[in-house]
Amino acid sequence: MKITDIKKYLTATGELQKELFAESVRVRKETIGEDVHFRGIIEFSNYCEKNCLYCGIRCGNEKAERYRMTKEEIKICLAFIDRVKYGSVVLQSGELTSTKDKRFLLEIVQFIHNNYPHLGITLSCGELDFEFLKELYGAGAHRYLLRIETSVPSLYKKIHPEHHSLEKRIETLNDLKKINYQVGCGNMIGVPEQTIDNLISDLNFFQEMDFDMFGLGPYVIHEDTPMGNFENKKSWEENKEQIFQTTLNFIAMLRILLPSCNIAAATALDVFKPNGRIQALKAGANIIMPSVTPQIYRGKYLLYQNKPCIDEHAEDCSACTIRQVNAAKLNPVLGTPGNSLHYKQRNI
Ligand code: SAH
Ligand code: SF4
Numbered sequence: 557m558k559i560t561d562i563k564k565y566l567t568a569t570g571e572l573q574k575e576l577f578a579e580s581v582r583v584r585k586e587t588i589g590e591d592v593h594f595r596g597i598i599e600f601s602n603y604c605e606k607n608c609l610y611c612g613i614r615c616g617n618e619k620a621e622r623y624r625m626t627k628e629e630i631k632i633c634l635a636f637i638d639r640v641k642y643g644s645v646v647l648q649s650g651e652l653t654s655t656k657d658k659r660f661l662l663e664i665v666q667f668i669h670n671n672y673p674h675l676g677i678t679l680s681c682g683e684l685d686f687e688f689l690k691e692l693y694g695a696g697a698h699r700y701l702l703r704i705e706t707s708v709p710s711l712y713k714k715i716h717p718e719h720h721s722l723e724k725r726i727e728t729l730n731d732l733k734k735i736n737y738q739v740g741c742g743n744m745i746g747v748p749e750q751t752i753d754n755l756i757s758d759l760n761f762f763q764e765m766d767f768d769m770f771g772l773g774p775y776v777i778h779e780d781t782p783m784g785n786f787e788n789k790k791s792w793e794e795n796k797e798q799i800f801q802t803t804l805n806f807i808a809m810l811r812i813l814l815p816s817c818n819i820a821a822a823t824a825l826d827v828f829k830p831n832g833r834i835q836a837l838k839a840g841a842n843i844i845m846p847s848v849t850p851q852i853y854r855g856k857y858l859l860y861q862n863k864p865c866i867d868e869h870a871e872d873c874s875a876c877t878i879r880q881v882n883a884a885k886l887n888p889v890l891g892t893p894g895n896s897l898h899y900k901q902r903n904i
Pocket of ligand 2: 604605606607608611612613614615649650651682859
């Protein structure tokens with residue numbers, strides 16, 4: 557596709573946007589079908605060693621109340637996931653690299669693999685070292701989600717402290733591929749000063765790296781972060797609709813450019829519209845990740861503000877998402893892990 561066309565579609569509104577979504581849905585139907593797969597997400601700790609300038613659980617945010625779930629609490633979540641037949645679990649946390657934290661994560665993965673061998677296991681725990689990632693893979697983790705946030709070095713620098721490195725992030729993504737994980741990436745859409753050309757660079761990066769899964773979403777302001785200042789908040793509020801629509805257009809473009817990938821409908825879209833994630837499914841996404849995090853912790857895992865469903869329990873989220881997917885005339889599929897077709901194809 558020509559750059560001018562990509563630009564046109566990323567900014568599409570009205571009839572052109574309808575055309576774009578019709579094409580992305582057609583491509584999805586032709587390659588992976590209309591099935592929507594579920595991943596129950598457990599946000600098991602909000603401690604983080606990093607200090608990303610946009611994130612509410614960055615180590616520098618002293619207002620964040622920290623927690624670590626116990627093994628017993630995680631086991632209860634897993635039993636729930638098994639009972640409602642989500643088919644896959646995502647373990648997400650801040651970036652933790654101490655020996656104790658690594659051992660804890662490894663033991664959880666071992667527990668899942670031994671007790672629920674039919675469950676897909678996705679990790680989303682930041683930039684871990686090669687040897688440890690290999691150990692986790694050996695223990696049964698087989699998918700990893702690590703967003704690049706932005707592929708543009710100058711923008712990456714603006715939204716991260718000095719010592720965070722885009723090269724290191726790319727190196728970890730390459731490590732994950734070497735180990736043979738199903739690798740997921742993504743970006744944040746709508747960060748201050750991001751341009752459409754920046755988003756085109758992200759699309760190019762995703763194609764070049766040939767990822768299997770995507771978990772991209774809109775940037776949402778958090779007041780207790782360096783990027784959540786008054787000026788940024790004002791312009792974020794003014795641009796909300798555009799950020800939402802651009803995210804949907806980006807998802808549709810990804811589906812067209814990388815048809816056999818799994819694409820998640822980000823929870824952050826529900827900050828913008830009550831049915832934000834469903835709109836993402838209608839634009840070409842095929843994965844939904846209902847929260848299984850215990851209600852007592854939900855209000856503490858605030859990467860961004862106005863996070864939806866913090867007063868709900870896992871049971872409510874399950875009933876609600878399945879109802880919403882049905883109402884959108886898509887096909888919710890329970891009880892299977894829903895691996896990425898793209899991954900299968902590149903491993904033939
Ligand atoms: N610590 C791990 C995983 C948890 S953070 C990691 O960083 O990879 C998961 C994702 O949350 C990040 O990749 C980032 O894209 C997203 N995120 C953080 N702060 C956000 C914000 N203010 N708005 C939208 N997404 C945010
Ligand atoms: Fe930590 Fe991830 Fe937030 Fe960065 S985005 S501060 S690594 S939790």
